[in-house]
Amino acid sequence: MSDNYKEKFENVKNAKGIYQWIDTRIPILSLINNTVGKGYYAPKNLSYLWNFGVLAFLSLLVQIVTGVLLAMHYKPDTRYAFESVEIIMRDVNYGWLLRYTHAVGASMFFSVLYVHIFRGMYYGSYKNPRELLWFTGVVLYIMVMASGFLGYVLPWGQMSFWGATVITSVVSAIPFVGDAFVVWVWGGYSVDDPTLNRFFVLHFLIPILIAGMSMLHVVGLHQFGSNNPVGIEVEKKDKIPFYPYYIVKDMVTVVLFFLVLFLFVFFAPNYLGHPDNYIEADPLVTPMHIVPEWYFLPFYAILRAIPNKLGGVIAMLGALFIWFVLPWLDFSKIKSGRYRPYFRSAFCIFIANFFFLMWLGGQPAEEPYITLSRLAVVLYFAHFLVILPLISKYEKPCYLPDSIND
Ligand code: HEM
Missing domain, CATH: 1.20.810.10 (Cytochrome Bc1 Complex; Chain C)
Incomplete structure (x- = not known):
């Protein structure tokens, strides 16, 4: 028997009280204690x-x-x-x-x-x-x-x-296989009973x-x-x-x-x-x-802003997936926005633009909303692809304390 194994048996033998009785057998209580x-x-x-x-x-x-x-x-x-x-x-x-x-x-x-x-x-x-x-x-x-x-x-x-129809139809923009794919997603030739059933299962899962x-x-x-x-x-x-x-x-x-x-x-x-x-x-x-629910509106605005269906889908997914590479787009060593004056301004503009897109997503797909959406989409991507890398490279941070007590 390994020492570790022996030690565990010893711990079980010496356990005092209900807490130790449980914890020496399944260490769930110490896991909770060490987590929260x-x-x-x-x-x-x-x-x-x-x-x-x-x-x-x-x-x-x-x-x-x-x-x-x-x-x-x-x-x-x-x-x-x-x-x-x-x-x-x-x-x-x-x-x-x-x-x-x-x-x-x-x-x-x-x-x-x-x-x-x-x-x-x-x-x-x-x-x-x-x-x-x-x-x-x-x-x-x-x-x-x-x-x-x-x-x-x-x-x-x-x-x-109609929300389900619009959003699932987006799949049909995929070249070559799109039309077959959307039929597969629906389980038929439109959003119908098989679609509802599978959506229920997935919504639960x-x-x-x-x-x-x-x-x-x-x-x-x-x-x-x-x-x-x-x-x-x-x-x-x-x-x-x-x-x-x-x-x-x-x-x-x-x-x-x-x-x-x-x-x-x-x-x-x-x-x-x-x-x-x-x-x-x-x-x-x-x-x-x-219109989708309010929390999807910024992404819905991006989808609608691009005149080409496939382009719209790529922009919408890109707007989300770009978050994955954020740690590499903003490569400044300083973390907190408190000590980064330019970053702070860029961040405020980004948030304002995000809510602007949210508002635009709820407007009808007509002028001037279409042009405004396009400008907001350009700003959204510029924030990640141009503004953040430039700020990371050229910004002079404020004085950073050595410890949080400072
Ligand atoms: C079901 C959804 C989520 C749950 C239950 C969850 C839970 C948590 C909890 C309990 C913490 C520690 C407390 C705190 O820092 O607020 C945390 C921290 C964190 N979460 Fe989430 N989270 C979720 C979604 C997200 C999302 C969507 C993101 C980013 C896209 C995210 C990024 C982070 C980061 C970076 C931290 C560390 C924050 C720090 O230490 O400053 N989380 N999360």
Whole structure:
């Protein structure tokens, strides 16, 4: 027997109390302690912006719990889907609460993620040695987007049907195989019953994969610990235990999260939705304006800005996939935007442009919105491909402290 093996048996023999009895057999309690307890140390200067990772977890949990309960009453069949949602709203006990919490919860999830992502961008959290952590984050964002898109199709309203038709048709832009591919995606010659069924299965499956991917994200986080507002790597003396300090701080935003969620659920549950989705899907009647949910609008604006269909698809996917290479486009050694005057200005313009694109995505596809969208798309890509590399090369950073105490 190896020493390590013997030691484990010794530990089991000497275990005192229920904690050690469990932990010497399956070390789950020490894993929790080393992840979110006294055993994990985080920089002492983290601001409230560092609470949004935990809020992303909370959003995922809310979506999974309400989603599983909704799935017990929902019917993924084009003949009954719309009606089953109405039954959930009117006849199932607290069904309206489940549905509204799930729908508003999706918007909360994206709001939390956008803050989480932009926080990472501003403080350079994607830089060496956290490139792969950032990478897992971008994968998570794409998975959340996929799940959100698939979920919106399920109520089988007009926007569900036409949104799904517009976005899946995009696949047909792929040269040579596009038309065959879109038939394969639909499971037929239009968005129909097989499409709804497979979208339901995937909408259910992806959040489980998101949960697994989030674990990998946290493993990546714990390899070097959190970055911080100053952006320099910190020593043990500048860290404090996660429990109680950050657990208590996280509770503040957890309460605020539920406050905002339920303000919408109880007082404006349909504010972020589209009224057309209360009309059952009709393949013979196209809505005046087909618009996706607000959180997809920047990417939708990019898709529509390019006159060529294939070009639009490439630009839309490129706008997202460029995030993967961000650590190499912004190669300045200084992480935090606090000490980078030019970067800070560029970042503010980037955020303003992102929200401008979001607004443009909700406008009809006509002038002047088309020209404005094209300008915004050029600025979006210039930020990554021209502005960031140039700033990284020529910017003179401000004085950087030696430690976070300085
Ligand atoms: C389901 C989605 C996600 C979950 C559950 C999640 C969870 C977390 C948690 C708990 C942390 C530590 C606390 C914090 O720094 O806020 C964290 C950190 C981080 N996340 Fe995420 N995250 C998600 C999505 C993303 C996305 C979409 C990105 C980027 C595209 C991202 C990039 C990062 C980075 C770079 C850090 C380290 C931040 C730092 O140390 O400054 N995450 N994440």
